[in-house]
Amino acid sequence: MSNAHEFNSDTMLDLYQAVSEVLADPATTMAVCERIQQRFSGEQIYIPKHKQQTLVERDLEIWSMFDGKNARELAHCYDLSLKQIYEILRIQHEAHTKRTQRDVFE
Numbered sequence: 001m002s003n004a005h006e007f008n009s010d011t012m013l014d015l016y017q018a019v020s021e022v023l024a025d026p027a028t029t030m031a032v033c034e035r036i037q038q039r040f041s042g043e044q045i046y047i048p049k050h051k052q053q054t055l056v057e058r059d060l061e062i063w064s065m066f067d068g069k070n071a072r073e074l075a076h077c078y079d080l081s082l083k084q085i086y087e088i089l090r091i092q093h094e095a096h097t098k099r100t101q102r103d104v105f106e
């Protein structure tokens with residue numbers, strides 16, 4: 001590939017544009033995009049929106065705000081799916097249980 005116009009998807013073109021904002025050299029930008037395309041071609045990948053610490057803080061906040069009836073509202077507030085909210089709540093519940101319940105075998 002010699003330029004961004006040869007990408008056959010909007011996603012790859014968006015990727016090229018994002019990478020070119022960081023790298024000044026068009027040849028390097030193209031090489032990075034081609035490598036990403038080679039490595040992840042045909043795969044569905046997830047790119048998180050936030051850094052890990054921010055996610056931990058967000059999840060704890062969701063757990064503390066959950067009242068048993070407001071999962072849909074939390075999903076909307078945090079721009080997450082209902083499934084993601086319930087998964088966060090499940091993980092937070094397990095962590096809370098581990099913190100607060102004594103081990104029977106201790």
